[in-house]
Amino acid sequence: MKKRKQPNPKFHVGDKVHCLTIDLYGRKLTVKSSRYIDFLGCHVYTLEDETGQLVYRGNHVSNEVPEHFLKSAEGILERYIRLQNLFLLGCIMSDLQQLLKVIKVSKYKETPPKKLLYEILHEIEAKLHYGTYRNWDILVELLANWTVQNEDLSLGSLACKAFNGLELKYKDLYNHINSLDLFKHYVVALKQQPWDWLGEIFIEQELVGPGQNMTPRAVVDLMIKMTLGEKITKFQTVLDPCVGTGRFLIEASLLNPDAPLVLFGIEINLSLYRACLVNMALLSKHPYSIICADSLRLEPKLSGPTSKIWDLGNQWLHPDISAFYWKPPPIWHDRFSLKAFTELKTK
Numbered sequence: 001m002k003k004r005k006q007p008n009p010k011f012h013v014g015d016k017v018h019c020l021t022i023d024l025y026g027r028k029l030t031v032k033s034s035r036y037i038d039f040l041g042c043h044v045y046t047l048e049d050e051t052g053q054l055v056y057r058g059n060h061v062s063n064e065v066p067e068h069f070l071k072s073a074e075g076i077l078e079r080y081i082r083l084q085n086l087f088l089l090g091c092i093m094s095d096l097q098q099l100l101k102v103i104k105v106s107k108y109k110e111t112p113p114k115k116l117l118y119e120i121l122h123e124i125e126a127k128l129h130y131g132t133y134r135n136w137d138i139l140v141e142l143l144a145n146w147t148v149q150n151e152d153l154s155l156g157s158l159a160c161k162a163f164n165g166l167e168l169k170y171k172d173l174y175n176h177i178n179s180l181d182l183f184k185h186y187v188v189a190l191k192q193q194p195w196d197w198l199g200e201i202f203i204e205q206e207l208v209g210p211g212q213n214m215t216p217r218a219v220v221d222l223m224i225k226m227t228l229g230e231k232i233t234k235f236q237t238v239l240d241p242c243v244g245t246g247r248f249l250i251e252a253s254l255l256n257p258d259a260p261l262v263l264f265g266i267e268i269n270l271s272l273y274r275a276c277l278v279n280m281a282l283l284s285k286h287p288y289s290i291i292c293a294d295s296l297r298l299e300p301k302l303s304g305p306t307s308k309i310w311d312l313g314n315q316w317l318h319p320d321i322s323a324f325y326w327k328p329p330p331i332w333h334d335r336f337s338l339k340a341f342t343e344l345k346t347k
């Protein structure tokens with residue numbers, strides 16, 4: 001059970017601490033915000049409409065918000081706070097902001113996963129003021145922290161626990177977002193609507209660089225069905241050598257939850273690799289290993305659970321794989337040498 005807040009000794013049972021009546025848009029609209037201490041010592045918030053009818057009564061401890069209040073009062077409150085900013089006393093303002101936050105948080109239960117990720121992103125933006133790419137990286141990192149603390153990582157734990165090397169760098173921010181239950185609501189929503197929502201945000205925020213375009217879901221599903229077929233009875237490794245945020249592996253797992261699959265992914269970009277780790281930890285139904293490396297420089301036979309690099313996957317601080325590289329690659333982003341490539345193949 002949550003610990004009740006100690007009452008502020010300044011206030012007494014039944015005291016109306018703040019109360020304000022204002023006009024909005026010249027219309028005689030009265031919004032009252034009052035806060036008092038009930039007999040159990042809780043801070044109680046009430047809000048009345050112009051007829052004096054109670055539209056909201058809630059407290060810090062329960063966070064309960066009645067359904068009708070969500071519909072009617074949020075709009076009023078938001079406008080109220082925006083328009084009356086200049087006139088409001090600090091204490092009233094913070095009361096109303098607190099109230100608005102309670103309403104917002106109570107709605108997270110019904111919010112779709114992508115929107116919840118944006119909510120987390122907004123909290124990061126509001127606190128850290130970095131660029132969009134860095135904010136997305138931090139979003140992934142905070143989710144990774146929550147995942148390590150709250151989820152079963154056994155399918156991704158290889159030679160060491162998945163996310164090995166991850167540290168909690170943004171402790172205050174993490175605690176703040178966690179106190180809003182945003183991570184938890186995201187993971188619950190994600191499991192109801194499983195998909196690579198981190199990748200979707202990456203695309204929508206226009207963070208995609210050259211060669212990083214992700215495959216649309218319908219195409220991913222079709223390709224998975226075409227390559228794996230309907231009934232999978234034989235043990236198989238699904239390999240995505242350019243795994244990105246992991247959508248092929250995720251869908252292979254979700255579409256065939258009971259099939260005897262193992263999943264193997266390679267990604268060269270560190271940010272996408274880490275997002276893939278989060279996605280896999282939250283969604284994969286099969287054992288998996290994701291490696292951060294250049295797949296063009298790895299032999300195909302190094303893929304799969306019997307390979308030497310399988311156990312090096314899924315680590316936040318990824319190990320150096322270059323000892324396993326066979327040669328400099330015949331393909332660079334600006335040139336491709338058919339001669340070098342053919343020589344490599346024939347050796």
Ligand SMILES: C[S@@+](CC[C@H](N)C(=O)[O-])C[C@H]1O[C@@H](n2cnc3c(N)ncnc32)[C@H](O)[C@@H]1O
Nearest residue numbers: 212213214215242243244267268269294295296
């Ligand atoms: C076009 S995206 C596709 C991602 C994912 N497979 C999908 O279909 O949505 C290609 C991905 O491969 C990665 N990549 C490019 N060259 C690579 C290489 N040599 N080794 C590993 N990954 C590479 C890019 O960073 C990018 O994330």
